Amino acid sequence: MDLALQLLFTGIGIGAVYSLVALGFVLIFRATNVVNFAQGEFSMVAAYLMVVAVEAGLPYWAAFIVALLGMALLGAVFNLGVYYPLRHRSYLPVIIATIGASILLANSVLAIYGPQPQVLEGWFETPGIQVGPVYLDSQYLLIIGVTICLVIFNFWFFEKTLLGKKLQATSQDKEMASLLGISVSTMIMITFIYSAVLGGLAGILVAPVLFVSIQMGSTIALKAFAATIIGGFGDVAGAIIGGLALGVIETFGAAYVSVPYKDGFAFLVLIAFLIFRPQGIFGERVAEKA
């Protein structure tokens, strides 16, 4: 039982990271109908920005704000440079452009900062707390807390605010949204900025656990992409549930079946969903909406 509790906590912690990145995938997909394969690199860039800001002597909270502002800027530039010129083309050129952008981002960071993995200290001086038989890593606690807050914020933002409703309208039918006087390009710009900030947030939060390296983004993004499909592509709740489920499944699979095949469990689940429920957990609801 103690073992299961420890595994559950860790699984939820790592799953929360997948959820945050998956959320970025979903938001951009809903707004543009394309998958942004540079979403993982947003996490990596933000983690490096954070390291640079901390090394420059900024207090941790200020470095955090600077890194997120940097990500907002990157999201805007990404929209203008990668999506906007191709917005009238089919989804394929845009997807290829996002793959190209991800390679560009990874190699730019490599060229500027070098290949050295970096250590980013966590928010708290105490690495964790022992609650009975379970050790709660403070960074994972923070990640879980931020994910819960973001779920609440997303619900409030998309369901209760005018801007959120405009974003939803744009994602559901761009032409109709445009006829209703909504600036579609502005909404898409906001979506890219928000998604870049979300990806960046995931990168900054997970950096003290996984270290800051050029590969960190692609490793997380692969799982987040799987989580998005499991949850139901295009569904915010699906991304959250999919990410958490993936984290828990792979952690328990590693502990009770086989450690070397840990990644295999995540992708076995993905394959099972693609065969038996390709629309994902919340797929039907989205289909009904459409």
Added chain:
Amino acid sequence: MRLTRRDFAAGIAAGIAAPYLIKSANAQGATIKIGMCAPVTGPAAESGGYAIKGAKLALEAVNKAGGILGKQGELIVEDDQTTNPGIVLAFSKLASQPDIVGFLGSIRSTQVHAMAPDVIKLGKPVMIGGTDPNLTHMGNQWLFRCRPNDSYSGRVIAEYGVTTLAKKKWAVLHSTDAFGTAGGKALTAALEKLGAPPVLDQGYANQSQDFTPVVLAIKQSGADILGSYFTFENDLGIFARQLRQLGVNIPWVGSPSIVNITALKLAGPALYNTYGVADYAEDSSEGSKAFGKIYRDAVKVAPDNQSSWTFDAINVMAQAINKAGTTEPAKIREAILAIKKFPGAEGEYNFDQNGDGLHGYNIVKNEKGNITFDKHIEFND
């Protein structure tokens, strides 16, 4: 001018012969070229940078001392991207240059396995740092190892843990790639020989983001000592931190990656008081001390095995070519195998007929981040 049949035939012959003549002329160029596959990008890019620096420092010294066959040595580096397809591509690019007389391969056994078939086809000497014992025992006569192989490291880890630390309940943790699997097997075999078979033999996949299941398995096994073979420093760093956080404080004797610079930086205090078998230990010999000084002066960081093996590889190859008096591959091979009592940064080289140059390891301890030399264990079999 009238073109006769004879002129035409001569023209065709010249056309066919020209590329070979040009290649031959290039091969006798102004420098002696040595090719190097190194991870300039990918997860091992940092250690790849150290490897290139080590090789360059050795070549500078060789050139200052008169060069190779009276010519200056030149290093041609290709990025292996820290992947198997990457090193195959990098090696094929280098192999297509006929004026390259010898090569430096990878420190990663998996990559050496990937490039090995092309090495046989090319038939030129390749110095390697991969420590899977099979690499020099699978009939490839062109691979020469400048680090001790894992049959020695496994024996040294087992010997030190069982005899010196008096621990018998072992957990063996290893990567599931070629290096980790071979290392894990060697350690398990050595422990069984010493009457202490492991209570846990645990593999893990490279680039894991979480080691909680592994740490809990170690905890549940009741092991009182841990032996490890980690391939990537990121994995080692994450594991070390989680091991300590989850309250496992048993003695830990690891393969050489446990004492390399990147791992020490990433894991920090989580690696304090651990032991490692190290092919490079600065205080282990005069050659090691000399390399340490050259490296620190030039690079301004502490040396480790990533740079020491490439430093030795260049020196061994240069000495072999000079002794052979030619760049003919078969003669260079004979000269490498004839090298005995050569003082390198990694230790004293005595090549055997398999192509293994070193036959022992150092035991070192991490004392608050400083790596201190304990003893050297040499094998004669």
